[in-house]
Amino acid sequence: MMSVQVSIIVPCYNQAHFLKDSLQSVLDQTYSRWECIIVNDGSPDDTESIAQKWCALDSRFKYLKKENGGPSSARNAGIQISEGDFILPLDADDCISSVFLEKLVPQLLDDESLGVVSCYTKFFSKNVENTSFNLKPRGANWIYLLYVNQLVATSLYRKKCWEEVDGYDESMKKGFEDWEFWIAVTKRGWNYKIIQEFLFFYRKAKRSRQVDTITNHFETSREYICKKHKELYIQDFDNCMTVLFFELNEHRTSKMEIKNSLEYKIGKMITKPFKIISKLFFYPKV
Structure with a gap:
């Protein structure tokens, strides 16, 4: 050996x-x-x-x-x-x-x-x-x-x-x-x-290339893999669609949970006055 x-x-x-x-x-x-x-x-x-x-x-x-x-x-x-x-x-x-x-x-x-x-x-x-x-x-x-x-x-x-x-x-x-x-x-x-x-x-x-990939480049890198080996994903089309729509649903659910959270609502109330002021002072002239 x-x-x-x-x-x-x-x-x-x-x-x-x-x-x-x-x-x-x-x-x-x-x-x-x-x-x-x-x-x-x-x-x-x-x-x-x-x-x-x-x-x-x-x-x-x-x-x-x-x-x-x-x-x-x-x-x-x-x-x-x-x-x-x-x-x-x-x-x-x-x-x-x-x-x-x-x-x-x-x-x-x-x-x-x-x-x-x-x-x-x-x-x-x-x-x-x-x-x-x-x-x-x-x-x-x-x-x-x-x-x-x-x-x-x-x-x-x-x-x-x-x-x-x-x-x-x-x-x-x-x-x-x-x-x-x-x-x-x-x-x-x-x-x-x-x-x-x-x-x-x-x-x-805490800081690594993989962390950066998952945080900032996950979708684009995965898209590249799918397109490069598209014949495999076409061959597994039904399962591919199941995975895709599962992940879309997970993303939608997660987004709704954030919007319905108390922290999000409090943050929205705190920043609302600043948004109003911003519109008053920085609204473009016509």
């Missing part, structure tokens, strides 16, 4: 202060046949000096510096120079269990129909012992990925899958590029498998 090389790709942009924890979790792997490519995505912090220290510590760490292009660009750049048969993306602020590779690599070796293997996830804040939420994804193929991303970005997959879909979509700079990647891979017939163990630790930050 140790004959299979795994390439771990760690893009880093303004997360040098977390990089030590992430790389330590790589160094702690019980599965030893790996290389770890640290991709400096034009980061203005001290990513380079930290990365070089780890490269000096262990020859399996490698360093690549490039102009800023976003996570997709950074991952693609790292994978392009990788030597492994299997790929594992790992964000610079996240960590993996010491037995992550030991548990997941055999799954791909034993089942040629599998393109991707993932696991359960624990969300943490300051350290991996301080967890706040457990994620237990499910499913096995593209049908499970259409409306919910069941696979975290840090999932192990065959390099062949990346080659088949021409890598991550670098135009998706607002997020969900990993979701689109999994759909692109699985719609080609590859299955995925979830190991029912908590082997991945996701750092939950």
Whole structure:
């Protein structure tokens, strides 16, 4: 089993202060046949000096510096120079269990129909012992990925899958590029498998790219995915309409609840005089 090389790709942009924890979790792997490519995505912090220290510590760490292009660009750049048969993306602020590779690599070796293997996830804040939420994804193929991303970005997959879909979509700079990647891979017939163990630790930050995506770019990024893979959503048309109108109804209900809330009514009463004054002083002359 140790004959299979795994390439771990760690893009880093303004997360040098977390990089030590992430790389330590790589160094702690019980599965030893790996290389770890640290991709400096034009980061203005001290990513380079930290990365070089780890490269000096262990020859399996490698360093690549490039102009800023976003996570997709950074991952693609790292994978392009990788030597492994299997790929594992790992964000610079996240960590993996010491037995992550030991548990997941055999799954791909034993089942040629599998393109991707993932696991359960624990969300943490300051350290991996301080967890706040457990994620237990499910499913096995593209049908499970259409409306919910069941696979975290840090999932192990065959390099062949990346080659088949021409890598991550670098135009998706607002997020969900990993979701689109999994759909692109699985719609080609590859299955995925979830190991029912908590082997991945996701750092939950108040300010993060994912928070920004969900808050400001959720609809546009999801629309892009739907249009890019529209043949899948057409194939699942009835269910697609059910999901769409369910979400519309949820949005409408939530909006009505806000309008009917006491806080909203009080706020409306407080701001009413200001609106009247605004109209008196700023109403356009004719």
